[in-house]
Amino acid sequence: MKFPQYLILFLLLNSFATSEKSFYEKLSDAALVLTKDKVTYDPAYVAIQYPNGDVPKNKGVCTDVVIRAYRKLGIDLQKEVHEDMKANFSKYPNLKKWGLKKTDTNIDHRRVPNLEVFFSRKGTELAISENAKDYKTGELVTWMINDKLPHIGIVTNKKSPDGKRPMIVHNVGAGQVLEDCLFSYKIVGHYKYSN
Template identity: 35%
Template sequence: MSNKKRTVGLVAAVCIAAVAGGAWGGYHKYFQAYSPASRAPLAESADKLTPFQKSVLSDLNRQCASGIIYQDGYFSGGEPPPKIGVCTDVVIRSYRAAGVDLQTAVAADIAAAPEAYHIARPDPNIDHRRCRNLTIFFRRHARTLPASGPNADWEPGDIVFWDTFGDGQAHHVGVIANHLGASGAPTVTHHWPGQIVSEMDWLYRLHPISHYRWRQSDAARAPHSV
């Protein structure tokens, strides 16, 4: 094959990969630029964390150490196998470890307020694993806080949703961890397509559009959370 043909073939392959990856692929470079924050300074000392925050952080660390790979799919019962998952599973698993059953709570909230979710056929096996539904649920049952600026006031265990396509919708979600990245922002644990669950200096690498905080006292207001 001539050098010219090789060059044309390489360009074509790159273009195909870029189209296939879409908006997701453009952010993979940040996984190379920002490593997990295991040696970064703590954002909050352990004695200032609530039991809920400690439980969430402990499970986030477990997920990061487990090498969970990104794989979407529909799973009977609503829980993927332990070694696979998507971004929403980071939230679901860490909150479950802290005593909040988001699968049950989201299903109950959809049943109680179908007009808020606009779901023609509710399915408790998958509804809680969609960013769109989770952001509605947290908006209804958690505390809404600024997602940027000096009043954002991020704390460990907070939930952040990002708009990755520029359409103002929530496409990706993560949980605030307990380190400060090189950027000065709190680190966040999330699961990006093609990667494993990671704690990253990533908060403002995407466009955060919503910020929610869950307290143990909030559980009493959420249907069927435990």
């Protein structure tokens, strides 16, 4: 049986399109690549260029993992967060939490509470649950550690050793690592964001 040429072309293009990775799979891959870099946990305030500024490559905190992963996909969270904060400053916790009266391109995007506001405004805020299946590749999770330390990480396509939970790329003190820590801390936020 002979297929018309247009049908063969359609089938080839369709199979190529379905085999292409989604944005969220690419974000997971970008996060996994970051685990190869040796990074010392360092929350120090650093003056950085704007846009596309970054702290030194060998330093960082949890937010820097997210910022660097998105940057590998062409999204500059420093710029995106700054622009939204500049237009909507009162919606962000800066005045109340840090006493700031204006934006600061050096640090605003590196604060978990600001990222939570940004992702809920510009992305999709997802349900928080105790079911590991509710957390999908490329999503973002925020936690409150010991009721005082905000934290963020990226859900990857890698599974825990028992196969029950997605593993997370984050930096809670040991550098940019892949860990089975989804339910290790109190989850306070769950988001999905692509530009």
